[in-house]
Amino acid sequence: MxxxxxxxxxxxxxxxxxxxxxxxxxxPIDLMAQGIARALEDCGLSLKEVDGLFCATTQARTSGxxxxxxxxxxxxxxxxxxxxxxxxxxxxxxxxxALRAGLCTTAVIAxxxxxxxxxxxxxxxxxxxxxxxxxxxxLPASAYALAASRHMYEFGTTREQLAAxxxxxxxWALLNPxxxxxxxxxxxxxxxxxxxxxxxxxxxxxxxxxxxxxIVMTRAEEARxxxxxxxxxxxxxxxxxxxxxxxxxxxxxSGARAxxxxxYKMAGLGPGxxxxxxxxxxxxxxxxxxxxxLGFCKKGEGGAFVEEGRIAPGGVLPVNxxxxxxxxxxPGMYGIFLLIEAVRQLRGQAGARQVEGCEVxxxxxxGGVLSSQATVILGTAATL
Numbered sequence: 001m002x003x004x005x006x007x008x009x010x011x012x013x014x015x016x017x018x019x020x021x022x023x024x025x026x027x028p029i030d031l032m033a034q035g036i037a038r039a040l041e042d043c044g045l046s047l048k049e050v051d052g053l054f055c056a057t058t059q060a061r062t063s064g065x066x067x068x069x070x071x072x073x074x075x076x077x078x079x080x081x082x083x084x085x086x087x088x089x090x091x092x093x094x095x096x097x098a099l100r101a102g103l104c105t106t107a108v109i110a111x112x113x114x115x116x117x118x119x120x121x122x123x124x125x126x127x128x129x130x131x132x133x134x135x136x137x138x139l140p141a142s143a144y145a146l147a148a149s150r151h152m153y154e155f156g157t158t159r160e161q162l163a164a165x166x167x168x169x170x171x172w173a174l175l176n177p178x179x180x181x182x183x184x185x186x187x188x189x190x191x192x193x194x195x196x197x198x199x200x201x202x203x204x205x206x207x208x209x210x211x212x213x214x215i216v217m218t219r220a221e222e223a224r225x226x227x228x229x230x231x232x233x234x235x236x237x238x239x240x241x242x243x244x245x246x247x248x249x250x251x252x253x254s255g256a257r258a259x260x261x262x263x264y265k266m267a268g269l270g271p272g273x274x275x276x277x278x279x280x281x282x283x284x285x286x287x288x289x290x291x292x293x294l295g296f297c298k299k300g301e302g303g304a305f306v307e308e309g310r311i312a313p314g315g316v317l318p319v320n321x322x323x324x325x326x327x328x329x330x331p332g333m334y335g336i337f338l339l340i341e342a343v344r345q346l347r348g349q350a351g352a353r354q355v356e357g358c359e360v361x362x363x364x365x366x367g368g369v370l371s372s373q374a375t376v377i378l379g380t381a382a383t384l
Contacts, residue, residue, distance in 0.1 A: 006266055007384045009096040010223035010230035013043030013216035014343040019329045020180055021116050022210040028059040029066045031112030031212035035336075036071065039214040044227040045106060051075050052104030052217075054091040056082040057112055058332060067110065077104040083240070084367020085280055087111075088215075088335040089374030093236035095217045105218065109339075112212030113331035131246045138197055140282070141205055143245035143369035145197035148285035150251040152199065154300065157288065159199050161303035163190035165284040166203045166326050168312035173323025175313065175353035180207055181327040204284040206325035206334070213336045215343065231346045232384060234269065234360070235377035237262025245369040252300075255373035256293035256364060263362075263375035264295075271295035274377075275358045276345050277317060278338040280366035281324040287311070290364055291319075294375070318355045321345060335365035335374075342378050359383055 015038030017031040032055055040047060053075040055063050064080040077098050081090055088109055095107040126139060137143065151157045167187055173179035190203040223230035239255030239262075242248045264270055271294060279290040288302035296317060297305040305311075311319035322328045322341040329337065342361040344350045359382055365374045 004093065004096050004236060004266065005100065006234050006268065007232045008220055009099045009217055010220050010232045011215050011339065011343050011378065012218050012223045012226050012228065012230055013039040013045065014340045015039040015042050015213060016178065016337070016340060017112060017212040019178060019211035020209055022114060026114065028057045028112035028114055028212065029063065029070050031114070031210070032057070032067050032110040032214065033070050035112065035212050035214035036108050036110050039108065039216050042228065043216055045216060047071060047073060049106045050108050052077045052095060052098055052107030054079045054095055054107060054109040055111065056080055056087040056333065059113060075104070083372040085282065085333040085335045086365030086367035086372045086374040087333060088339060089363060089365035089376045090238055092217070092233060092339065092376050093238065093374070096233050096236065099217065099219050105222070107217045108214055109217065109336065110212065110214040111333055111336040113333065114210045115332045116208050116210045129244055131244055140369050141197040141200060144283040144285055145200050146245055147251045147289065147370060148199050148283070151285060151288065154252055155303065157303035159191055160187055161306060162199065162204055162284040162288070163187045164306045165281065165287045165311070166190045168306065168309065168315070169281060169320050169324040169326040171312045172321050172353055173327035175351070176323050176328060179323040179328040180209055181323065200283060206282045206330035207327070209329045209331050211329050211331040213340050215336070215339050229347050229380065231343045231378050231380065233376065234379045234383060235263035235265070235267030236375070237266070238374040240372045242371055243368060248370060252289070254289050254293050254370050256290050256375065259373045259375040260294040260364070263377050267377040269360065269377065273360050274362045275318070276321060276342070276355050276361040277319045278342055278361060278363045279319060280334055280338065280364060281320055281326050282330065282334065282366065284326070286366060287319065294362065294364060313353070321350065321353045321355060338363035338365060339376065346378060346380050
């Protein structure tokens with residue numbers, strides 16, 4: 001990431017598409033287009049100004065072609081890198097590089113999925129691999145359950161601590177009008193819900209929903225003349241450690257350690273400077289692993305860190321303030337929503353869930369089965 005300059009680019013627009021269970025006839029490309037239209041409206045730019053297009057979805061092999069056609073544009077720069085749910089954090093770094101190189105001037109990053117209405121098996125077809133497929137694992141839940149089981153074995157992490165992650169996410173979701181889940185949740189409610197893959201119950205697992213969204217990026221000098229306060233890209237980092245969970249080097253250490261170090265170095269900041277952590281919580285173990293690997297606590301102490309509402313509203317570290325993939329939405333690839341929530345919080349537009357004095361936010365994306373990790377640190381003008 002050395003070719004990127006701290007604060008040289010900014011996110012200027014952000015919006016979700018329709019969420020939950022979308023109207024019949026809408027497909028993933030439609031939701032991308034809807035998110036882009038709303039994000040452009042958010043910042044006062046028009047589609048004719050878009051010359052950089054970044055997108056990814058499991059439901060379209062050539063999503064860039066289909067999206068460009070739907071939008072009626074011929075972008076100068078296009079990137080459809082797909083590395084799972086973290087793709088959009090990778091796209092932020094790629095867009096920042098393209099903007100700096102003059103390959104485009106206004107970039108949109110978009111996602112869309114109809115996995116709920118289409119059905120998860122049709123929306124995301126599993127690839128055969130000789131190491132795991134013969135054993136018929138229930139993926140991705142069983143993969144994350146392996147990581148959770150190993151963490152419990154090595155560090156004494158408890159199911160109650162995993163449940164605390166889900167409870168905190170639900171408490172944030174109750175403050176978010178757009179969140180799918182609206183019922184209070186307790187530790188006992190998580191533990192007593194149906195087991196999916198031990199030690200993970202249904203409430204330890206992310207939602208299955210439709211949805212999408214988009215962000216708009218420009219160079220910093222153009223961003224300052226637009227309608228909304230720019231959210232500057234301070235740091236980016238990425239790491240890929242494996243594809244299949246059986247080849248993960250260490251089930252208790254994710255690539256977030258390396259991606260976080262790179263992002264902190266570029267931003268010139270450390271974990272103590274982060275006002276808000278948005279962590280890809282496909283499963284409750286994710287939040288614990290990423291809190292450790294991103295330096296918010298020591299390895300093995302993530303379980304204790306999340307106890308007693310420490311990451312819930314009123315806690316010491318706001319985490320996943322929109323309700324996360326556990327309670328807000330999770331249309332298959334969640335990374336775009338981390339960025340959208342970061343923008344709203346840094347602008348002071350998050351309503352009842354607003355983090356007071358939020359100046360620096362960390363958005364961390366996860367793809368595959370803890371396979372690809374990408375960290376983006378964002379800040380207000382005060383951080384430049």
